[in-house]
Amino acid sequence: METKTPVIELKNLTRRYGKVEAVNGLSLTVRPGRCYGFFGRNGAGKTTTIKCLLNLLQPGAGTVRVFGLDPQRQEVQVKSRLTYVPDTVAFYPWMTVNQTLEFLASFRPHWNRDMESDLLKRFQLDPAQKASHLSKGQKTQLALIGAVCPEPELLVLDEPTSGLDPIVRREFIQTVIGAYHASDPENRTVFVSTHLIAEFEGLIDEFTIIEQGRELFTMQADDARARFQKIRVCFSQPPSGLDLSSALSVRQSGRELEILANGNSEQLLEKLRARQPEELRCDSMSLEEIFVAAGTLARAKI
Amino acid sequence: MNPLLAKEIRLLMPAYGMALLLAIVPVLLWPMNRDNPVAIALFSFLFGTVMLALSSFGREFGLQTFPLILAQPLERTRIWRTKVAVLAAAMTTVFAAWCFSCAACVYLGLERSDN
Numbered sequence: 001m002e003t004k005t006p007v008i009e010l011k012n013l014t015r016r017y018g019k020v021e022a023v024n025g026l027s028l029t030v031r032p033g034r035c036y037g038f039f040g041r042n043g044a045g046k047t048t049t050i051k052c053l054l055n056l057l058q059p060g061a062g063t064v065r066v067f068g069l070d071p072q073r074q075e076v077q078v079k080s081r082l083t084y085v086p087d088t089v090a091f092y093p094w095m096t097v098n099q100t101l102e103f104l105a106s107f108r109p110h111w112n113r114d115m116e117s118d119l120l121k122r123f124q125l126d127p128a129q130k131a132s133h134l135s136k137g138q139k140t141q142l143a144l145i146g147a148v149c150p151e152p153e154l155l156v157l158d159e160p161t162s163g164l165d166p167i168v169r170r171e172f173i174q175t176v177i178g179a180y181h182a183s184d185p186e187n188r189t190v191f192v193s194t195h196l197i198a199e200f201e202g203l204i205d206e207f208t209i210i211e212q213g214r215e216l217f218t219m220q221a222d223d224a225r226a227r228f229q230k231i232r233v234c235f236s237q238p239p240s241g242l243d244l245s246s247a248l249s250v251r252q253s254g255r256e257l258e259i260l261a262n263g264n265s266e267q268l269l270e271k272l273r274a275r276q277p278e279e280l281r282c283d284s285m286s287l288e289e290i291f292v293a294a295g296t297l298a299r300a301k302i
Numbered sequence: 303m304n305p306l307l308a309k310e311i312r313l314l315m316p317a318y319g320m321a322l323l324l325a326i327v328p329v330l331l332w333p334m335n336r337d338n339p340v341a342i343a344l345f346s347f348l349f350g351t352v353m354l355a356l357s358s359f360g361r362e363f364g365l366q367t368f369p370l371i372l373a374q375p376l377e378r379t380r381i382w383r384t385k386v387a388v389l390a391a392a393m394t395t396v397f398a399a400w401c402f403s404c405a406a407c408v409y410l411g412l413e414r415s416d417n
Contacts, residue, residue: 054372054373055372056369056372056373075375075377075378076375076376076377077375079373079374079375079376080375083373084369084373086369086370086373088366088369090365090366090367090369090370091367091370092309092312092313092365092367093365094312102305103305103309104374106305106306107305107374107375107376108375
């Protein structure tokens, strides 16, 4: 069986800012063709990790490989195969939208002009408008167009939708990123760092949650949904003496209970059924709910 | 023109314009005194060139465009070389303009004489 070189491979990545450890021994592997979520709270080390990937920051320790190459030594080879949308988008203020895209296209061997004009129309961006006159959301749209049109093998997005309104956000995620990924799913990889996880729910194949620069866990999205379940149960009387200590969390509101299960939903359901509830429902948790539960999980040490 | 070069020239333009003004105008307004060569004209020229030098990187930091340019598939040495080349050319022309205005001052008899 052919083993493809990972698109991103981090081993024990460490990066400090003075005494603060922004990233501490982070390891992850992103295989080609994945839409990989990199989730974490503000200040968890997501942007620092991405900057290390792009050689915008030098790691303090550990190894970083992108397409099997060292971004520090083979910077041009690495960057010619990826594009990056930073969390803070900035352009040269004297350039128009069109000039900005021309400027970005001048560094790329390939640029999809049809896609460019289609996206400009879709986002209703005026090519003659100066970049300095664009709103934050429009700047993000421009950055996203500039990132997608070269049709790179790897699209690195750092909080890409934070400045966008909900309609454009949905449009962008489903139509642009989804279409980009789906057009060559074997070879196009998306690495997206965000805390707006719900927006990317349907796209993410695999994800890593980090906190304080450390990996909490990495999972396939489908495995995570199968493992983390939310049980809603309603009894005729408020339950007492029910042992749910193996649950990830339990929230009681009168006769109703909401129980989060970490791989043991069957065992919990069995206990609950024995109490003959009026209503019992078990659903997969969304990635966002899993992310929120990750703090609890970290303390419980899965 | 090379887009990187064009960007660099445009980036430096405001500081370049200011440095040129500082190199030319004070020489004509406050001609140098033979007994006191370190006059306002020289100070303003030096101030202009320092501002020009700082502007090359400073504006890029101020506009927060370093990540944009550093994320492109370009050798860093090429980015720095372009910056330094444009800066050197700008400095040279500002210095030439200053020399020329000083010479013009002398030629036009604007040099102040205490005697």
